[in-house]
Every structure is written in structure tokens, then in C-alpha cells.
Amino acid sequence: MIPHIVSIRSEGNVLSIVASIRTEGAEADVPLFTFLSRDELQAAQGRGKDGSKLQKQFLELMQKKWPWVEFDWPKIFKELEKNADVLPLRAEHSHWRIERPFQSALENFARQVLLFPKELNETSKTLLMNNRDSLDFILNVLDGLLNRAEQVSEEFAKKNPDKPAEKLSDNKKNSNPFFWQQALSTVTISQELEEQAASLYERGAFETAWQVFALLVRVFPDYTDGYNFLGLIRLEEERFDEARTFFELAVASGRKHLPRDLRKTNWDNEHDTAPYLRSLRNLALVCERSGRYEQALEVCEHLRNDCQDFDSADSYTATTYLKMEKWTEARNVATRLIEVLPEFGVVAAIATVQEGKDNEAAEYLLEAAQETPRVVAECFGIRLPRPQTVEDREEQDYAEDFADDVAPVIEALPSLKRNVLAGMARELITNTRLRRPGVRR
Numbered sequence: 001m002i003p004h005i006v007s008i009r010s011e012g013n014v015l016s017i018v019a020s021i022r023t024e025g026a027e028a029d030v031p032l033f034t035f036l037s038r039d040e041l042q043a044a045q046g047r048g049k050d051g052s053k054l055q056k057q058f059l060e061l062m063q064k065k066w067p068w069v070e071f072d073w074p075k076i077f078k079e080l081e082k083n084a085d086v087l088p089l090r091a092e093h094s095h096w097r098i099e100r101p102f103q104s105a106l107e108n109f110a111r112q113v114l115l116f117p118k119e120l121n122e123t124s125k126t127l128l129m130n131n132r133d134s135l136d137f138i139l140n141v142l143d144g145l146l147n148r149a150e151q152v153s154e155e156f157a158k159k160n161p162d163k164p165a166e167k168l169s170d171n172k173k174n175s176n177p178f179f180w181q182q183a184l185s186t187v188t189i190s191q192e193l194e195e196q197a198a199s200l201y202e203r204g205a206f207e208t209a210w211q212v213f214a215l216l217v218r219v220f221p222d223y224t225d226g227y228n229f230l231g232l233i234r235l236e237e238e239r240f241d242e243a244r245t246f247f248e249l250a251v252a253s254g255r256k257h258l259p260r261d262l263r264k265t266n267w268d269n270e271h272d273t274a275p276y277l278r279s280l281r282n283l284a285l286v287c288e289r290s291g292r293y294e295q296a297l298e299v300c301e302h303l304r305n306d307c308q309d310f311d312s313a314d315s316y317t318a319t320t321y322l323k324m325e326k327w328t329e330a331r332n333v334a335t336r337l338i339e340v341l342p343e344f345g346v347v348a349a350i351a352t353v354q355e356g357k358d359n360e361a362a363e364y365l366l367e368a369a370q371e372t373p374r375v376v377a378e379c380f381g382i383r384l385p386r387p388q389t390v391e392d393r394e395e396q397d398y399a400e401d402f403a404d405d406v407a408p409v410i411e412a413l414p415s416l417k418r419n420v421l422a423g424m425a426r427e428l429i430t431n432t433r434l435r436r437p438g439v440r441r
Helices: 038-044 051-065 073-082 093-114 122-159 191-202 206-219 224-236 240-256 270-289 293-305 310-323 327-337 342-354 358-371 373-379 390-412 415-430
Strands: 004-011 014-023 026-035
Touching: 004 073, 014 073, 026 038, 026 051, 038 051, 038 073, 122 191, 122 206, 191 206, 191 224, 206 224, 224 240, 224 270, 240 270, 270 293, 270 310, 293 310, 310 327, 310 342, 310 390, 327 342, 342 358, 342 373, 342 390, 342 415, 358 373, 358 415, 373 390, 373 415, 390 415
Parallel strands: none
Antiparallel strands: 004 014, 014 026
16 A cells, blocks of 8 residues: 545645655655535535435545545545535536547647648658557547447437437436546546557557557556557567566556455456456566576466466466476476466477487377477478468467477477477377367467
8 A cells, every 4th residue: 555645635616635645755646536516526425416326436436546545535525525615516527527638638739730840850750650650540549439429329310210319428317427437537448449459469560559559558557458569569579678668567557457355266357357467477478588587487476376377377487497498397397287288298398308208208299299280390390281260370370479489499409309309290290180279378
């Protein structure tokens, strides 16, 4: 819990709840919420029409928005009531919380664009080019919102031909009369918009994806998967230090969104824990690939002991031990994984060959070849028929990624041992029927 003191500040005709943070060598005031009218304050206190419902909504939104703050609501409301005379009876909440911020942002943006000289200098040109993809993304979002609103209006008109078109309103049925959802929103971006941005990465449009996700994390500093995608882009470019920095930011962001009462048995709750788990897995991966083996093992221990993500922890632990040339440890961990991730028979086989146990290596490699032949083929440079189905293409993509991970170890093997493994793999693949793989890490 961050040390803080909650107080009430009066400025003009508004009242604000503020958390004052006092730590060694640092002081900061964090505005938590601003009341614009006497009506709004009374609703937050549970008075008036729908008072109890609105109060419950307000208190839940405040606690979700500021989980680190200890709110003594009786004391806070008492202090607010003492200063309530500064508040007007009513206010245009939609204007102050939606229209004015939007217009202000639009005017500031327009001013920046309109002040560009007619003949762009190199600095201005570079600035526009560097942000062009972000602007296109925002325009596509706007088009989507307007098209969806038009569809809703058309559907209403079809179902109600005798009624005049109704103006859609966030205020409908007084569910949001003060626009608290907007003022206290913890939402980043919708799943649909995230999929649009993610598709840029999946198509390999890394430069455009970088611009879009860089914009999104600036707008939404707690957008955990935004940092994850930025890290993945840098990982694709083998800019490992930058990738690690973004994954560490993702871990820090994801940790803040974990449920306060989360138990070890609840880590399979994907909505609450998935972004954090993805961050840790990606951090383990980049540490392993960049040679930061001790940090990779530390992250794996956290995945295993605190998050109960045993398969991911063991998979990164096995490949990390392999790169550290800890053959016995790599084999022990890999053999535990083979039942659920049979491709780790490759890791066990490499480690076992290094221990001089060729017969055991053949057994491990057989399990991998039977269940994940494309992985084995990719690791040892064996050509297979081109993927025909979506499942085959997904398997091939995974095989290439897995092979990239173990390639440095295979290449570093003494030529005799490398040839022994490659020969085993070729014989096994030749005699193995291709089929779909099972679980993937």
C-alpha cells in the first residue's frame, strides 16, 4: 500500500478528493475525483432518486480506479458537506466530462497541424510520417464507431416505424447521469480494437504495429498487453534489451490489475490474470534468448511457485538449462514436460546425447517425432511437405519458433553428436505419419 493522506480541496466552484503521497524525498498530490454539482454530491452520498443505486456505483468505481487508496467515506463525505456551498446546484456533467475534454484535445491537435508551414521542413515531415499510421488507426476507429451507431439507428427505425428516431444517450434510464463511468474509467481499449491492432503484428507489419501500440500505451499507461506487443516487436527485431524493458513494464502494469484477494488456485481466471502471465512468460523468453539466464530462472520460479503456471515455467527452465550447458538439469525438466509438450523430447535428446547416452536420446526423440514431427524436422533441417491446412500452418509457425530457440545449442554441438541426432531425427521422421500436435506452450 502506498503511504497517503486523503483530503478535500476547494478550487473555484468545484470540490476535489485528493490523495497526498509523502515518501522519503518525494511529495505528490494525486487528484482522485472532482465533484461538479450539489446534485452529484448528494447522489454519491446516497440521497435523492435512485440514491442507493448511484452511491453503490460511485463507491465501486472509486475503489476499482484507486485500489491503493484507503477511503474513509463517512469522514470524506462529512468534509465534503462542510464545503458544499461552493458547488452549484446543477452542472452540465456531459459538457465537462465528455464534450469539453474532446473539444480541447481536438483543438490542440488541429492547432499543431494547422501551424505546420506550407513547405514542410525535414523535422515536420519526419514527425508526420512517424505518426501517419497512428492517425490512420484512429480514423478507422472513428469510422467503425459511426458505422455502428448508424446501424443501431437503422435497426431501431425498422423495429419502430411509427416512432421518431431516438437520440442514443449514455444517460438513458439515469444509469449514468453524472458520467462517472467516463470520469473513473479503468478500461483501456475494447477487445475488437485490440484485435485490430494485434492483427498488424500478426501480419508482420511491425513498423505500423509499433506506432499504434506506442500510441495506445501513451494514452492508456496501464494497457498491459500494449507493452507486451511492443516487447514482441522488439524481440522479432532481436533488440533484446528494449524488448526486456517493455516486458518488465508489462509485468508491472499487469501486477496492478490482479485481484486483491487472488489465490493460487485462481490463476486460471484468464480475464484477470492472463495479461500478467503473458508478461512473465515473455520476460522469461527474452531473458533466455538474450543470455540473461539467471533472471530467466528467477522469472520461471515466480511462474511456478506464485502463479502455478508449471508448464510455462518448466518449458523456459528446460531451454535455459540447455543453453547454460547444464545437461542433467535440462533433461530432468524436459522429461517432466514430454507428456503435455512432447516437442520437449528434442531438448531431452540434446541433453542426453551430451551426457553420452545415445540410446536414451533416441527414445526421447521418438516421442517428439511421433507427436510433433514438424518441430523435429525444423530443428534438424529435414524438409517436409508444405503445410496445406490452417492447423498445419499453425504447427509450422510453432515449429519454426521452437527451432529458433534451440538452434544455437544444436549448432554448438560437436559435429559427431550433431550428426548422430540429425540421423536419428531423419530416420524417425521418415517412419512417422504426420499428424496434428497437441498442447503448445
